[in-house]
Amino acid sequence: MFFCCDLCLVQFRGLVERIKRDTGWDHVDELEVAGDRRGRTCMAKSGSRSARFTFAFNSEGSLRRFGRQDAGSGGAGAPP
Amino acid sequence: MTKCPACLVGFASGDYPALAHHLVDRAEQSDSDHVRWLNQNLTREKTGAATLEPMLRSFFDLGSGSVKAWVKRRFIAKFYGKVPHPFVVALQHPSRATLLGYVVEHQHFLRQWVRSCAFIMARTDRPEVVRYELDNLNTEFGGFGPSRVAHYELLLRMGESLGVDRGTVLSTPPLTATRTAIEQWNEMATREHWVAVLAAMHGLELIANRELIRDGASMQYFDPAILTGPQLTDAAKNFLREGYEADVTHSDEALDLVDQFAGELGVVEEVQSTFLRSIDLFDDYLIARLERAVQFEA
Numbered sequence: 001m002f003f004c005c006d007l008c009l010v011q012f013r014g015l016v017e018r019i020k021r022d023t024g025w026d027h028v029d030e031l032e033v034a035g036d037r038r039g040r041t042c043m044a045k046s047g048s049r050s051a052r053f054t055f056a057f058n059s060e061g062s063l064r065r066f067g068r069q070d071a072g073s074g075g076a077g078a079p080p
Numbered sequence: 081m082t083k084c085p086a087c088l089v090g091f092a093s094g095d096y097p098a099l100a101h102h103l104v105d106r107a108e109q110s111d112s113d114h115v116r117w118l119n120q121n122l123t124r125e126k127t128g129a130a131t132l133e134p135m136l137r138s139f140f141d142l143g144s145g146s147v148k149a150w151v152k153r154r155f156i157a158k159f160y161g162k163v164p165h166p167f168v169v170a171l172q173h174p175s176r177a178t179l180l181g182y183v184v185e186h187q188h189f190l191r192q193w194v195r196s197c198a199f200i201m202a203r204t205d206r207p208e209v210v211r212y213e214l215d216n217l218n219t220e221f222g223g224f225g226p227s228r229v230a231h232y233e234l235l236l237r238m239g240e241s242l243g244v245d246r247g248t249v250l251s252t253p254p255l256t257a258t259r260t261a262i263e264q265w266n267e268m269a270t271r272e273h274w275v276a277v278l279a280a281m282h283g284l285e286l287i288a289n290r291e292l293i294r295d296g297a298s299m300q301y302f303d304p305a306i307l308t309g310p311q312l313t314d315a316a317k318n319f320l321r322e323g324y325e326a327d328v329t330h331s332d333e334a335l336d337l338v339d340q341f342a343g344e345l346g347v348v349e350e351v352q353s354t355f356l357r358s359i360d361l362f363d364d365y366l367i368a369r370l371e372r373a374v375q376f377e378a
Binding site for chain 1: 107110115116165256257260363364367370
């Protein structure tokens with residue numbers, strides 16, 4: 001994977017870990033991210049499962065806001 | 081002297097080829113401050129120096145306008161554009177948590193503010209600038225006696241009215257982004273030209289300049305109706321009202337001085353880049369206020 005800077009790497013790692021923790025998934029296959037530094041959304045996929053989130057980072061790359069975009073989507077799949 | 085807006089390293093005046101090469105070089109080394117500046121101001125695409133150079137010239141070009149107008153335009157784009165800064169959005173009708181986040185982080189900002197303004201006073205040879213800073217320092221920190229206390233005191237009173245005593249506020253260290261910002265503002269104040277520091281610091285007061293709406297800002301710092309409505313404590317209203325009433329004059333007067341002296345002393349480029357670095361720090365500092373606010377959410 002290519003990251004433009006270390007901040008983006010920190011953000012990516014933190015986001016993936018948070019998604020796994022929130023969903024109970026042990027891996028994330030795909031992330032589609034939209035938005036900008038004021039706020040982002042993403043569709044995360046793991047196998048046949050998917051979930052949408054909204055989030056924002058602070059200046060050190062840590063998540064300062066994170067939540068499900070649609071509480072009814074993507075969380076139904078049981079962790080393996 | 082042309083300066084990099086991400087790290088303030090200097091180049092010969094007008095040497096945009098050198099600045100472009102510098103930005104490309106630092107981006108290729110994945111330096112986050114430089115990558116961020118390029119992404120947020122010029123392009124998210126990987127771009128070579130030859131393509132970047134005309135983009136930089138255009139970005140820094142004053143056109144037929146003044147330095148003051150350019151500063152306002154850049155400030156509005158960053159904080160009051162189509163997607164305003166999240167702290168400004170939160171402050172429209174602020175919660176107790178938002179205001180307490182403001183109190184706890186802003187005390188650190190104001191204490192650094194005193195030092196930055198003192199550096200300007202120490203390093204200028206213009207009496208009108210000294211007079212401006214003396215008035216500003218007393219307005220923000222020293223006060224004019226019991227009937228007209230300083231913003232710093234009003235800030236602490238706002239915190240007390242919301243249930244957090246000043247002992248707790250004053251003993252709380254800053255969040256990382258706040259600490260980084262005040263360290264870099266201090267460094268800026270000691271090292272950069274005093275006219276550039278004048279722009280870098282007092283340009284930040286544009287955040288509360290309600291006249292910015294006329295220049296295209298998408299909203300004001302807060303909905304002025306909260307100053308008369310029932311939602312806020314009197315102390316909170318007193319604090320916000322002071323900025324609402326003072327910061328039009330504060331920022332305009334300072335930027336008029338910047339206009340005058342930047343041209344006279346030939347430091348327009350220094351002013352522009354130092355201001356740009358300052359507003360990047362301010363952007364992060366305002367996010368820190370929101371992060372702090374989370375600690376006060378029920």
